[in-house]
Amino acid sequence: MWRFALSVLGDGEEAxxxxxxxxxxxxxxxxIFNNQEAYLMRAVRNACIDRIRSRKYWAEEETSLVIExxxxxxxxxGELVRFxxxxxxxxxxMAIQLKDIEGYSTEDVARILGVKExxxxxxxxxxxxxMKAIIEKELD
Amino acid sequence: MMxxxxxxxxxxxxxxxxxxxxxxxxxxxxxxxxDYENLPDDLKSSYSLFSGHRSIRxxxxxDIVRPIHNLRMPFFGYALAALTVAxxxxxxxxxxxxxxxxxxxxxxxxxxxxxALEEMEELHMLALLKDNEETIxxxxxx
Numbered sequence: 001m002w003r004f005a006l007s008v009l010g011d012g013e014e015a016x017x018x019x020x021x022x023x024x025x026x027x028x029x030x031x032i033f034n035n036q037e038a039y040l041m042r043a044v045r046n047a048c049i050d051r052i053r054s055r056k057y058w059a060e061e062e063t064s065l066v067i068e069x070x071x072x073x074x075x076x077x078g079e080l081v082r083f084x085x086x087x088x089x090x091x092x093x094m095a096i097q098l099k100d101i102e103g104y105s106t107e108d109v110a111r112i113l114g115v116k117e118x119x120x121x122x123x124x125x126x127x128x129x130x131m132k133a134i135i136e137k138e139l140d
Numbered sequence: 141m142m143x144x145x146x147x148x149x150x151x152x153x154x155x156x157x158x159x160x161x162x163x164x165x166x167x168x169x170x171x172x173x174x175d176y177e178n179l180p181d182d183l184k185s186s187y188s189l190f191s192g193h194r195s196i197r198x199x200x201x202x203d204i205v206r207p208i209h210n211l212r213m214p215f216f217g218y219a220l221a222a223l224t225v226a227x228x229x230x231x232x233x234x235x236x237x238x239x240x241x242x243x244x245x246x247x248x249x250x251x252x253x254x255x256a257l258e259e260m261e262e263l264h265m266l267a268l269l270k271d272n273e274e275t276i277x278x279x280x281x282x
Contacts, residue, residue, distance in 0.1 A: 003196070003197075003199055076195070077188045077191040077192040077195055078191075078192050078194075078195025078196050079192075080188055080192055081188070081189060081191075081192025081193060081195070081196060082192070082196060084189075084192075100193050101193050101196050101197050102197070103197075105161065106161075120157075121157035121158065122157060123157075124157045125155060125156050125157030125158075128154065128155050128157070128189075129155050131189060132155065132185050132186070132189065135185045135188050135189060136185045139184065139185060139188065
């Protein structure tokens, strides 16, 4: 949950706040759901979006975070991929985090993001191609 | 062991979003075991991508749940401080005269040291006069 919130918000402390808020609000309700993990991740996603909206600059497709600079000297692939993810739009960032990093199924990702499975595949395709281009540019 | 062309086919499916979970796992496993330096150039960026995913996945969640009082402390801390100060002031107003100046002999609170000394002197004088009443009478009679 924290990693997902971090990828969306770009700030570790804010991500912690979001996760704690979600846990406090959900600890009674979550037990009635079959797929509790997806329920919680959906709650984190909604909480992150509320936070971003409250920042007063909200464009669902365009909101990217330049939260990291990639240091060529370090050659750290984790840092490189985080840099690439930060350059994605909000939905792409969430889809990549859920599918490629957290390992959720396409069905669960669709449920968490509130979109259809076909849309998830399209979002993932665009995000992955964009990340590949960014990585290739940095490696050159 | 998969050939480079097999890998490229799977990668096409990966980047088009049509890859199934099983094939995606095979790709991830391949890149986790591959040697970066021996890979063809067109596969190196994908190697970095999968390697980066593994690295991010290994990020440990920090201590999320903070004690509630840490979150609420500023409000309660200030309220407690204000209450303590108020109690000290009130207590000081009530108790300070009693502890510093004491009571008079009739049980009333004396509010100044001068008054207390006055009372004591008066009583001392009275005690002296009482002890020497006979002598004083004698003085006046004579």
